[in-house]
Amino acid sequence: MLQSIKWENGTVFILDQRLLPEKIEYLKCTHYEEIAQAIENLSIRGAPAIGIAAAYAIAVASLSAKSFSSEEFLSDLNPVFQRLINTRPTAVNIKWAVDRIKKLIENNLSLSVTELRDMVIEEAIKIHEEDIQVNRKIGENLIHLFKDGCTVITYCNAGALATGGYGTATAPMYLAKERGINFKVIACETRPVLQGARITAFELMQAGIDVTLICDNTAGALLRKGMIDFAIVGTDRTVRNGDVANKIGTYSLAVLCKENNVPFYVAAPLSSIDMSISTGDMIPIEERASEEVTNIKGVRIAPEGVKVINFAFDVTPANYVTAIVTEKGVFKPEELRFKL
Numbered sequence: 001m002l003q004s005i006k007w008e009n010g011t012v013f014i015l016d017q018r019l020l021p022e023k024i025e026y027l028k029c030t031h032y033e034e035i036a037q038a039i040e041n042l043s044i045r046g047a048p049a050i051g052i053a054a055a056y057a058i059a060v061a062s063l064s065a066k067s068f069s070s071e072e073f074l075s076d077l078n079p080v081f082q083r084l085i086n087t088r089p090t091a092v093n094i095k096w097a098v099d100r101i102k103k104l105i106e107n108n109l110s111l112s113v114t115e116l117r118d119m120v121i122e123e124a125i126k127i128h129e130e131d132i133q134v135n136r137k138i139g140e141n142l143i144h145l146f147k148d149g150c151t152v153i154t155y156c157n158a159g160a161l162a163t164g165g166y167g168t169a170t171a172p173m174y175l176a177k178e179r180g181i182n183f184k185v186i187a188c189e190t191r192p193v194l195q196g197a198r199i200t201a202f203e204l205m206q207a208g209i210d211v212t213l214i215c216d217n218t219a220g221a222l223l224r225k226g227m228i229d230f231a232i233v234g235t236d237r238t239v240r241n242g243d244v245a246n247k248i249g250t251y252s253l254a255v256l257c258k259e260n261n262v263p264f265y266v267a268a269p270l271s272s273i274d275m276s277i278s279t280g281d282m283i284p285i286e287e288r289a290s291e292e293v294t295n296i297k298g299v300r301i302a303p304e305g306v307k308v309i310n311f312a313f314d315v316t317p318a319n320y321v322t323a324i325v326t327e328k329g330v331f332k333p334e335e336l337r338f339k340l
């Protein structure tokens with residue numbers, strides 16, 4: 001299985017997902033700014049993967065820090081924290097990783113700079129390793145849905161390449177494949193930048209999973225024909241009342257699922273759950289360049305000068321969500337605030 005990100009002795013290798021599926025190339029990053037740019041330009045994307053990338057960016061920055069004291073080490077890293085948080089506003093995983101490392105440093109200011117540096121690197125590696133375990137647990141918590149002959153629909157890429165391990169929405173698919181269950185996946189292409197077509201279809205095919213690609217606007221027809229048993233998607237930020245931010249178009253799919261009585265599951269690691277926000281209306285929604293809509297892979301498809309709206313994410317209200325599946329278990333959206 002391809003890895004979205006690797007740490008090798010102070011160098012971070014990022015699989016350049018902009019080139020998929022045609023080319024498999026890793027970007028070599030030795031400066032935190034290179035990682036910040038890779039997050040912004042979608043070389044690495046997917047909420048858990050950009051959280052891991054942010055953690056490694058801090059590790060890289062701490063390696064080159066020239067600080068004399070532990071207090072200076074922390075203040076030297078502050079602009080790095082802010083730069084990373086500003087790269088992509090919707091996925092809470094970046095802030096989650098930054099806060100985790102920042103708190104660790106703040107709690108250990110009695111250590112030397114060298115000791116703090118080692119601690120930051122260890123923590124970044126730990127964040128990556130934990131994500132692999134979390135993916136597996138989410139997979140275990142969803143595997144009961146997979147019966148011989150079933151069909152699941154997914155959106156965008158909440159797969160291995162969006163995380164450190166098996167993915168979130170795709171984790172039960174990899175487990176079901178390992179266990180010899182016979183199932184089909186419908187992958188929505190996911191305009192504007194086609195993570196479903198370029199990434200989900202690619203990674204599932206590489207794993208020998210039966211995947212069929214559809215245009216986003218085909219989902220309704222398949223649901224109405226009874227061709228889909230359940231949906232599983234990922235999330236960039238799920239909040240206290242169970243509202244779910246995910247790739248633009250997730251809301252439309254959720255409404256279509258409800259209309260056709262098809263259960264709609266959200267695979268959500270705790271690193272993507274933000275209990276500090278009470279409803280989805282308060283989630284910052286990233287807006288991206290108009291070229292993502294007017295062009296496909298560099299080729300212009302729309303008239304010059306046309307106005308464009310390009311929200312990268314939308315919010316699915318909790319009442320469209322059957323369950324939120326974390327590494328800690330399966331929760332009804334309205335239970336989240338009491339159980340986590």
Ligand code: MRU
Nearest residue numbers: 045046047156158162234235247
């Ligand atoms: O813009 P992207 O490609 O980073 O958006 C990714 C998604 O919306 C995923 O569904 C989400 O991050 C969950 S990834 C496990």
